[in-house]
Each structure stands twice: as structure tokens, then as C-alpha cells.
Amino acid sequence: QVQLIESGGGLVQAGGSLRLSCAASGRTFSTYAMGWFRQAPGKEREFVAAISWSAGLRSYADSVKGRFTISRDNAKNTVYLQMNSLKPEDTGVYYCASNPSRISSSPMGYISWGQGTQVTVSS
16 A cells, blocks of 8 residues: 655745645555645545546646646656645645546545645735
């Protein structure tokens, strides 16, 4: 099973940028789809972006399209989330997760989750 560790969160002003990283252990990383989810206080966890194992397919939530970019480097066992033009509503804990089956916006198919990294966007 893949183990995941997120990093790169922090406090940023609205309009700023952050790049999240998710380092994975395990030889199967390159065969798994990967996703980013986030959870704001008092809200349910929501889908942000996902990428197929080959990076040939990518999917984004409507709320982040055009601002966020998901990518991966299978040689480094790492998936990234570049976040630009951040808004206060992007605030939350960001989690990466692995899916052995396919790219998906539902958390149901993801079998491993990281501990999360906090992103706070001030207005």
C-alpha cells in the first residue's frame, strides 16, 4: 500500500500562489491514479483535482479550473498541486490520496490518504 506525505501548505494572501507536494512510498505509485481533496472547517471533504497514472488524464473541480494544476513525477514518486490566484474560499486542509483503479472525483475509490497540509488564504 502506498504511504503519502503532503507538504507545501502555509499562509498566503489572496491572489498568491502555493505549490503542494505529495511524496509517496512504494513501488506501485507509478501505476496509481492520484487525487487531491480538501476539507474546510465544518464542511465535508471535497474533490480538488486528480491525475491518471500516466498523467494522460486530469480532472478538476469547477471551483479550481484555470487556477490549479495537478502534475506528477513518477521517477520521484511525487504528485504536485500548483495553486495560483488563491482565494479565501480555498482555505482548508489539503489531502492527497491514491487510487489503484482509475481517475475519480469520488473519495470512495481512494485507498491511501496522507495526513494533510493546511492552506490558509487571507483576504
